[in-house]
Amino acid sequence: MHDSPAELLDGELATTNVRIVDVDAVVVGAELRNWVFVKITTSEPGLVGWGEATLEWKTQAVVGALRDLAPLLRGRDPTRIEHLWQSQYRHPFFKGGAVTMSAISGIDQALWDIKGKLLGVPVWQLLGGAVRDRVRMYDHLGAGDASVVYGAATGEGFAAAARRSVADGFDAVKILAVPVGGPLPTTTQLDDARAVMGAVRDAVGDAVEIMVDFHGRTTPRGALMYADALADLRPWFIEEPCQPEDVSGMVEVARRSPAPVATGERLIVRAEFRDLLAARAAAVIQPDVCHVGGISGLTKIASLAETWQVPIAPHNPLGPVATWANLHLDFATPNFLVQEIMRADVPWRADVVSAVPEIADGHVALPTAPGLGVEVVEEAAREHPYRHEPQLGTVLADGSVADW
Numbered sequence: 001m002h003d004s005p006a007e008l009l010d011g012e013l014a015t016t017n018v019r020i021v022d023v024d025a026v027v028v029g030a031e032l033r034n035w036v037f038v039k040i041t042t043s044e045p046g047l048v049g050w051g052e053a054t055l056e057w058k059t060q061a062v063v064g065a066l067r068d069l070a071p072l073l074r075g076r077d078p079t080r081i082e083h084l085w086q087s088q089y090r091h092p093f094f095k096g097g098a099v100t101m102s103a104i105s106g107i108d109q110a111l112w113d114i115k116g117k118l119l120g121v122p123v124w125q126l127l128g129g130a131v132r133d134r135v136r137m138y139d140h141l142g143a144g145d146a147s148v149v150y151g152a153a154t155g156e157g158f159a160a161a162a163r164r165s166v167a168d169g170f171d172a173v174k175i176l177a178v179p180v181g182g183p184l185p186t187t188t189q190l191d192d193a194r195a196v197m198g199a200v201r202d203a204v205g206d207a208v209e210i211m212v213d214f215h216g217r218t219t220p221r222g223a224l225m226y227a228d229a230l231a232d233l234r235p236w237f238i239e240e241p242c243q244p245e246d247v248s249g250m251v252e253v254a255r256r257s258p259a260p261v262a263t264g265e266r267l268i269v270r271a272e273f274r275d276l277l278a279a280r281a282a283a284v285i286q287p288d289v290c291h292v293g294g295i296s297g298l299t300k301i302a303s304l305a306e307t308w309q310v311p312i313a314p315h316n317p318l319g320p321v322a323t324w325a326n327l328h329l330d331f332a333t334p335n336f337l338v339q340e341i342m343r344a345d346v347p348w349r350a351d352v353v354s355a356v357p358e359i360a361d362g363h364v365a366l367p368t369a370p371g372l373g374v375e376v377v378e379e380a381a382r383e384h385p386y387r388h389e390p391q392l393g394t395v396l397a398d399g400s401v402a403d404w
Contacts, residue, residue, distance in 0.1 A: 016078075016079050016118065017043075018044045018047065018077065018078060018079070018114075018118065019077065019078075020043075020073045020075065020076050020077075020078050021041045021042055022040070022041050022074065023038065023039070023040055023066055023069070023070040023074075023107065024038075024041070024066075025037070025039070025053075025062075025063045026038075026039055026376055026378060026381050027059060027385070027386045028319070028352055028381045028386075029384045029385055029387040030346050030349075030384065031345060031346055032345060032390065033054060033318070033389055034054065034059040034389060035052065035054050035319035035320075035321075036054045036055070036059060036062050036063065036102075036106065037051070037052055037053075037106070037319070037321055037381070038050065038051040038052065038103075038106030038107055038109070038110050039376070040073070040110040040111065040114060042078055044118075047114060047118070048375075049078065049110035049112075049113040049114035049117070049371070050110055050321055050372065050374060051105070051106040051108065051109025051111075051113065051294065051372075052106050052289075052290050052318060052319050052321035052322040052325065053066065053102045053105055053106025053107075053290055054102070054318040054322065055098060055102040055291065057391075058102070059386060059389070060386075061099045062099055062102050062103050062106075065100050065103035066106070066107070068092075069088050069100075069103055069107065072084075072087050073107065078111050078114045079111075079114070079115050079118065081112060081115060081296060084107075085104065085294075085297075088104045088107065089104060089293070096269050097268070098268055098291060101268045101269070101291055101292065101293055102290055104293055104294065104297075105289060105290050105291055105292065105293055105294040106290065107294070108295055108296050108297070109325045112126065112296075112325075112328075112371070112372070113371040113372040115371075116371035116372065117371040119370070120370050121370055122328065122366075122368060122369060122370060122371065122372075122373060123295065123371060123372055124327075124328040124329075124331040124367065127328065127332035128332050129332065130331045130332060130366055131332060131334050131336075132331060132336070133365075134364060134365050134366070135330040135331060135336070135364045136171075136172065136337075136339065136362060136363055137170065137172075137338070137339050137340075137341050138170065138172035138173055138174055138209070138211065138313075138338050138339070138340055138341070138362075139165040139168075139170045139174070139343065140174055140317050140340055140342045140343075141162060141165065141173055154196070155195045155196040155197075155200070156199060158175050158196055158199060158200050159199040159202070160203075162175070162200045162204050162208070162210075163204065166208055168359070169359065169360060170208075170359075171207065171209065172208065172209040172210075172211070172338055172362065173200070173204070173208065173210055173211070174210075174213055174239070175196065175197070175200055175210060175211075175213070176215055177193045177194075177196040177197045177230070178193050178212070178213075178214045178215065178217055178218065178226055179192055179193065179217075180394045180396075180402050180403070181217065181218070182396060183219045183221075183222060184219065184221065184222045184225065185218070185225050185226060190225060190226065190229045191229075193230065194229050194230060194233070197210065197212060197230050197235070201233050201234075209236040210235055210236060211235060211238075211262070212230060212237075212238050212239065213239040213240065214238055214240050214242075215239075215240055215403070216240045216243045216244065216266075216403055217402070217403050217404070218241060218242055220241070220242050220249035220252045220253050221252075223242050223253050223257070224253060224256055224257060226238075226241075227241070227253070227257040227258055227259055228258065230259070231258040231259065234259075235259045236259075236260070237259060237260040237261065237283065237313075238259045238260070238261055239261075239262045239263065239286070240262075240265070241253045243403070244263050244265075244276075245272075247275055247281055248279075250263060250276065250279070250281035250282060251281045254280065254281050255280075260283035260284060261281070261283055261284070262282060262285070262286055262313060263282050263286060264276070264285040264286040264315065265287075265288050265291075266291075267292070268292060269293075270292075270297070270300060270301055273285060273304060274304060277304065277305060277307075277310060278308075280308075282310065284310065284311055284312070285305050285310055285312050285313075286312070286313050286314065286315040287301045287302075287312065287314060287315065288314065288315040288316070288318075289316070289322055289325045289326050289329065290318055290322050294325070295325055298312075299332075302329070305335060309335075310335065311335045311336065311337035312333065312335055312336055312337060313336075313338050313340065314326045314329065314339060314340065315340060316339065316341060316342070317342040317345075320352070320353045320356055320374065321372070321374055323357060324357070324367070324372045324373055327367060328367065328372060331367075341357075343359075346384075348384070351380045352380045352384070353374050353375065353376055353377060354376075354377060355374050355375075
């Protein structure tokens with residue numbers, strides 16, 4: 001990413017003498033996914049910003065998008081975050097899309113990191129200050145074990161993982177109890193889902209909240225069949241009961257499901273969230289800071305949701321920089337509910353960054369370091385180079401393709 005520097009726009013207002021020198025990607029192969037860390041270097045010696053633009057199975061495309069966007073940034077004042085966001089989003093003729101928005105997201109996080117470091121304050125201070133003293137976390141069960149994360153494990157496997165989480169202080173966990181299947185679940189599949197959820201409920205008791213990820217595997221009617229089967233086990237919410245672009249289907253499930261419905265991890269732009277919220281299609285939204293335009297984009301989506309009295313539970317099974325970006329948002333967002341974290345997808349997760357959040361009693365305390373409070377340890381990152389992600393394609397017994 002070392003093309004010729006961009007010229008400053010005529011008459012551009014510069015609020016500092018600092019300039020963006022370059023935008024680079026540091027890709028880390030982390031088993032189920034590649035983490036795409038974004039590094040922005042500046043003209044100020046030692047002043048570097050870090051963000052994350054991870055997008056599973058699109059790693060090389062995101063790195064290419066970062067290269068495409070870099071000329072819009074070189075030579076510019078990094079503190080003009082919103083202006084640069086608008087430039088990246090609106091100057092290209094083709095707007096949006098998961099790849100471009102993920103690249104913008106990582107750049108945006110890195111710019112907030114730079115501004116916090118320049119001013120000597122954590123990012124949550126720049127977002128209006130803290131509205132809470134600590135952030136509640138929920139554990140994404142399974143970590144790096146694809147059989148647990150994506151639902152091929154037994155109820156006993158999930159129960160054991162849930163017990164470990166509770167022993168570590170968590171009072172909320174997420175499981176994937178719904179198996180891959182056809183348009184309508186069979187009686188056996190309903191019984192299997194109930195057995196998984198029941199095993200976890202028995203393992204953790206009633207004081208722990210359990211969220212159930214449907215992973216968009218079901219049709220609206222199939223989702224309601226599962227929701228009814230799990231109702232007496234009291235899921236805190238059910239996630240992605242059908243494909244998220246099917247707003248009318250989401251409305252059907254939201255109105256009839258005994259459990260609240262959450263969705264949003266695969267939505268990208270504000271208009272998609274606006275349509276979902278206006279239709280009352282979700283009780284909780286789950287925007288991803290690596291896909292919706294970074295901290296700037298997620299802040300606007302959260303504010304939009306607040307007008308409909310809908311809380312946010314940011315999606316976050318990605319890398320450690322994304323976790324820090326989410327935490328700063330969580331501390332400054334009034335309608336925040338709970339924060340997802342993937343703690344142990346790879347045993348060396350903490351080695352590639354300078355800091356990981358300290359979780360005590362399932363909560364994280366207010367960060368105090370300037371910026372996001374995390375740096376990527378590039379030497380350690382180089383020990384885990386890019387590898388094409390394992391393809392998790394799913395085929396049913398009759399040979400047809402199913403959503404995984």
